[in-house]
Amino acid sequence: MKMKIEIVDELTADDCLPKEFSEFEFSPDQNARQVNEPVQLTRKSQGIGGIIIPDTSRVTRGDLWVYRHRIVQVTDAPARDRDGLAMTEVQHAVLKQQKAFEKMKGEIELFKEFEKFKKFDGTSSAQREPIPEDVRMFVWRRDGGRCVKCGSNKNLEFDHVIPLAEGGSNSERNLQLLCETHNRQKGKTI
Numbered sequence: 001m002k003m004k005i006e007i008v009d010e011l012t013a014d015d016c017l018p019k020e021f022s023e024f025e026f027s028p029d030q031n032a033r034q035v036n037e038p039v040q041l042t043r044k045s046q047g048i049g050g051i052i053i054p055d056t057s058r059v060t061r062g063d064l065w066v067y068r069h070r071i072v073q074v075t076d077a078p079a080r081d082r083d084g085l086a087m088t089e090v091q092h093a094v095l096k097q098q099k100a101f102e103k104m105k106g107e108i109e110l111f112k113e114f115e116k117f118k119k120f121d122g123t124s125s126a127q128r129e130p131i132p133e134d135v136r137m138f139v140w141r142r143d144g145g146r147c148v149k150c151g152s153n154k155n156l157e158f159d160h161v162i163p164l165a166e167g168g169s170n171s172e173r174n175l176q177l178l179c180e181t182h183n184r185q186k187g188k189t190i
């Protein structure tokens with residue numbers, strides 16, 4: 001069977017295992033290590049003389065891992081995992097999720113900045129042919145909301161690489177973000 005990796009939960013605010021996972025043991029040593037590498041938790045022994053699992057416990061199939069405060073359930077891991085396949089997959093799943101989350105936050109930030117920028121953007125209103133909104137959004141995202149020359153995010157303007165008057169178009173390939181200073185500078189050299 002194919003191994004299945006699923007991020008099921010995260011550690012509580014004080015870095016403890018939520019009580020739904022009380023069938024597992026999470027040692028202080030593992031808690032310290034989970035920031036740097038995935039750790040596999042041990043299942044408490046059950047039955048006579050064993051630990052009675054409270055009703056709040058969810059039944060977890062397979063193994064439970066913790067990495068970077070995320071709780072990961074691994075089912076159908078290879079019986080003899082000499083290559084550390086499960087560990088690698090857990091690491092990959094968590095890092096991928098966190099990277100996607102960071103990217104999403106970055107995009108939201110970029111959208112918000114674009115909304116602010118639109119309010120005082122004088123580029124389009126002065127032109128006979130305004131730059132379509134979707135093109136402006138595309139260029140804004142592509143250039144990361146910054147001047148392509150100096151990286152400033154202040155006083156930005158859309159610049160036509162080839163000016164409209166010289167036959168340039170309003171396409172994203174002919175547009176770039178420049179700060180006011182660099183846009184002026186460019187104007188002088190043409």
Ligand SMILES: [Zn+2]
Nearest residue numbers: 147150179182
């Ligand atoms: Zn600049």
